[in-house]
Amino acid sequence: xxxxxxxxxxxxxxxxxxxxxxxxxxxxxxxxxxxxxxxxxxxxxxxxxxxxxxxxxxxxxxxxxxxxxxxxxxxxxxxxxxxxxxxxxxxxxxxxxxxxxxxxxxxxxxxxxxxxxxxxxxxxxxxxxxxxxxxxxxxxxxxxxxxxxxxxxxxxxxxxxxxxxxxxxxxxxxxxxxxxxxxxxxxxxxxxxxxxxxxxxxxxxxxxxxxxxxxxxxxxxxxxxxxxxxxxxxxxxxxxxxxxxxxxxxxxxxxxxxxxxxxxxxxxxxxxxxxxxxxxxxxxxxxxxxxxxxxxxxxxxxxxxxxxxxxxxxxxxxxxxxxxxxxxxxxxxxxxxxxxxxxxxxxxxxxxxxxxxxxxxxxxxxxxxxxxxxxxxxxxxxxxxxxxxxxxxxxxxxxxxxxxxxxxxxxxxxxxxxxxxxxxxxxxxxxxxxxxxxxx
Amino acid sequence: xxxxxxxxxxxxxxxxxxxxxxxxxxxxxxxxxxxxxxxxxxxxxxxxxxxxxxxxxxxxxxxxxxxxxxxxxxxxxxxxxxxxxxxxxxxxxxxxxxxxxxxxxxxxxxxxxxxxxxxxxxxxxxxxxxxxxxxxxxxxxxxxxxxxxxxxxxxxxxxxxxxxxxxxxxxxxxxxxxxxxxxxxxxxxxxxxxxxxxxxxxxxxxxxxxxxxxxxxxxxxxxxxxxxxxxxxxxxxxxxxxxxxxxxxxxxxxxxxxxxxxxxxxxxxxxxxxxxxxxxxxxxxxxxxxxxxxxxxxxxxxxxxxxxxxxxxxxxxxxxxxxxxxx
Numbered sequence: 001x002x003x004x005x006x007x008x009x010x011x012x013x014x015x016x017x018x019x020x021x022x023x024x025x026x027x028x029x030x031x032x033x034x035x036x037x038x039x040x041x042x043x044x045x046x047x048x049x050x051x052x053x054x055x056x057x058x059x060x061x062x063x064x065x066x067x068x069x070x071x072x073x074x075x076x077x078x079x080x081x082x083x084x085x086x087x088x089x090x091x092x093x094x095x096x097x098x099x100x101x102x103x104x105x106x107x108x109x110x111x112x113x114x115x116x117x118x119x120x121x122x123x124x125x126x127x128x129x130x131x132x133x134x135x136x137x138x139x140x141x142x143x144x145x146x147x148x149x150x151x152x153x154x155x156x157x158x159x160x161x162x163x164x165x166x167x168x169x170x171x172x173x174x175x176x177x178x179x180x181x182x183x184x185x186x187x188x189x190x191x192x193x194x195x196x197x198x199x200x201x202x203x204x205x206x207x208x209x210x211x212x213x214x215x216x217x218x219x220x221x222x223x224x225x226x227x228x229x230x231x232x233x234x235x236x237x238x239x240x241x242x243x244x245x246x247x248x249x250x251x252x253x254x255x256x257x258x259x260x261x262x263x264x265x266x267x268x269x270x271x272x273x274x275x276x277x278x279x280x281x282x283x284x285x286x287x288x289x290x291x292x293x294x295x296x297x298x299x300x301x302x303x304x305x306x307x308x309x310x311x312x313x314x315x316x317x318x319x320x321x322x323x324x325x326x327x328x329x330x331x332x333x334x335x336x337x338x339x340x341x342x343x344x345x346x347x348x349x350x351x352x353x354x355x356x357x358x359x360x361x362x363x364x365x366x367x368x369x370x371x372x373x374x375x376x377x378x379x380x381x382x383x384x385x386x387x388x389x390x391x392x393x394x395x396x397x398x399x400x401x402x403x404x405x406x407x408x409x410x411x412x413x414x415x416x417x418x419x420x421x422x423x424x425x426x427x428x429x430x431x432x433x434x435x436x437x438x439x440x
Numbered sequence: 441x442x443x444x445x446x447x448x449x450x451x452x453x454x455x456x457x458x459x460x461x462x463x464x465x466x467x468x469x470x471x472x473x474x475x476x477x478x479x480x481x482x483x484x485x486x487x488x489x490x491x492x493x494x495x496x497x498x499x500x501x502x503x504x505x506x507x508x509x510x511x512x513x514x515x516x517x518x519x520x521x522x523x524x525x526x527x528x529x530x531x532x533x534x535x536x537x538x539x540x541x542x543x544x545x546x547x548x549x550x551x552x553x554x555x556x557x558x559x560x561x562x563x564x565x566x567x568x569x570x571x572x573x574x575x576x577x578x579x580x581x582x583x584x585x586x587x588x589x590x591x592x593x594x595x596x597x598x599x600x601x602x603x604x605x606x607x608x609x610x611x612x613x614x615x616x617x618x619x620x621x622x623x624x625x626x627x628x629x630x631x632x633x634x635x636x637x638x639x640x641x642x643x644x645x646x647x648x649x650x651x652x653x654x655x656x657x658x659x660x661x662x663x664x665x666x667x668x669x670x671x672x673x674x675x676x677x678x679x680x681x682x683x684x685x686x687x688x689x690x691x692x693x694x695x696x697x698x699x700x701x702x703x704x705x706x707x708x709x710x711x712x713x714x715x716x717x718x719x720x721x722x723x724x725x726x727x728x729x730x731x732x733x734x735x736x737x738x739x740x741x742x743x744x745x746x747x748x749x750x751x752x753x754x755x756x757x758x759x760x761x762x763x764x765x766x767x
Binding site for chain 1: 695722723724725726727765
């Protein structure tokens with residue numbers, strides 16, 4: 001039986017995809033798992049794999065064209081199979097355009113009797129003609145369109161943090177039902193192909209693997225916290241920002257950087273890497289800032305997963321340094337370099353640019369002294385870092401020159417209050433001005 | 441406990457209430473001299489005399505209205521319809537007078553009346569004499585609707601209905617008058633209106649059934665037990681007010697529901713129960729609620745077609761297997 005190729009969901013926020021390149025031509029043999037096309041999503045260029053064996057019979061969306069999630073974009077089938085019934089599902093606009101050039105490749109038209117048969121019958125006839133594939137629609141893997149799930153199963157999956165898209169439904173039409181969830185809970189989860197929508201909380205005391213998103217604990221938002229959230233949103237929009245600015249003397253940090261890089265020039269530690277490290281250290285001391293407002297509860301993260309804003313050709317993206325609090329400066333430096341490179345070539349995987357617990361945006365290299373950054377929800381704060389410049393300051397009643405860097409933290413007032421943010425910034429400043437704290 | 445028929449249980453209930461409260465009386469076609477068309481009133485004329493047990497002309501609207509008037513001035517009438525098919529003629533008195541009098545008189549007139557008689561399908565009495573009328577009456581605020589499925593329920597519920605201060609529609613089942621069951625002989629035995637009964641406990645699928653469908657559902661549950669499916673059978677017993685809490689509690693346990701009734705599906709009681717379950721237990725459902733109802737046709741006279749029009753064990757078994765995802 002012929003298989004529909006539909007626009008898959010390749011990023012958590014993707015709504016439509018653009019075909020960057022077809023890696024197979026009409027008439028080419030394809031095997032399950034083989035790359036079929038490259039698709040531009042809202043975030044990156046992703047490879048789409050074939051989900052069936054056979055011949056790429058028909059391409060319905062040309063390179064450069066877009067299609068919404070779930071739309072039929074191609075058909076894979078046997079070389080001589082009748083795929084008319086599947087093509088009739090293609091949107092009217094796309095179908096006729098494709099009809100003319102494709103005709104010569106098509107097998108001779110089926111006899112009139114079969115042509116007029118209803119689609120199901122035609123499909124059944126095709127299946128009977130010895131083609132592989134499963135006759136039951138129910139057994140087909142759930143497409144990346146709507147997940148069909150019983151209300152009970154949906155609730156059970158949410159409660160156990162299961163991603164419904166990773167579960168095969170056994171009910172009519174592929175409906176996911178209670179026993180499918182029970183089976184999924186009973187079995188150890190296979191490595192998910194897509195990132196889990198909700199990272200599963202880790203037992204207290206059990207360290208999370210550094211590569212995974214940070215573990216967290218959820219605590220009910222207190223009434224006052226909920227009221228603050230409601231009140232402030234009415235004044236400032238969905239995420240009520242406020243801003244805290246401070247000057248930081250960077251002489252010692254710069255000295256430390258120079259010293260480390262002198263040890264091994266390959267390390268190439270940047271001031272930004274030090275800022276990431278110090279931020280992570282300060283966040284672990286101030287868990288109330290390493291937090292996120294989640295409507296009815298406040299989520300506190302165990303690790304500092306730091307998003308680092310990287311400018312790319314047509315926007316920006318924030319690759320995430322997971323558990324930066326557990327990593328050495330050289331690890332952070334290498335990781336940031338590698339992530340930034342792949343960000344610029346749009347090769348980041350969705351799990352590499354989502355789920356930070358705190359972000360840093362540094363415009364110092366553009367000579368910006370001071371700016372404010374917009375929080376990337378649901379994170380609780382973002383730190384905007386300006387340029388490091390020599391400035392006259394008063395120390396011990398003397399005017400002296402110091403390397404001054406101005407940082408501004410944007411805080412989500414629903415979760416972070418002024419004093420909370422200020423205390424965090426105080427710690428951040430203390431460590432950055434005396435980086436020896438990192439080793440005590 | 442003595443084992444008696446539903447017919448005898450109803451007779452005991454009326455007899456005990458006639459003896460207990462002299463404001464109670466019964467009237468209807470053939471209830472007195474003939475001992476009742478279905479012998480429910482057997483011996484009552486002899487024991488209580490013609491002032492308490494009254495034969496009426498074939499005038500359903502007339503004697504229903506007479507009953508409402510008697511109730512307004514303090515009596516407790518039991519009005520027998522030879523079958524509920526004939527109550528159609530009396531609906532103006534039932535719906536416009538009995539159901540609304542308390543409300544429209546600002547609480548001055550309560551109407552403690554029972555309209556009772558057999559309803560539903562019988563055997564080959566065809567379209568006009570084989571109708572399940574409960575959804576008609578349950579629709580109207582002001583009426584209570586009761587449908588017993590066992591001898592004990594018949595007795596306990598009828599006694600409560602007679603003692604109730606509101607008009608009660610009490611629908612018996614013509615095919616079930618001869619069904620036997622254990623019945624307490626305590627003259628104070630009653631069953632409160634508005635309380636469902638779990639006729640069989642189970643864990644996998646909830647079957648809600650009333651009247652004729654209760655024994656059918658219980659047979660289906662027995663068969664399903666052998667197939668490894670544990671069914672809980674709930675008999676609401678009172679259709680209005682409906683004990684939805686008992687049903688919802690069961691659904692929360694089983695996650696799957698089959699609703700069985702012999703009445704037509706459109707605007708039926710099952711449609712109402714289904715909506716209530718969806719509103720109150722949506723997050724507990726693992727499958728769409730499945731209704732098994734009588735055919736959406738006037739009851740055929742032909743025996744083979746009549747059999748097809750009334751839900752049977754096979755239909756309920758198939759529905760349970762469907763919601764349990766077994767087929």
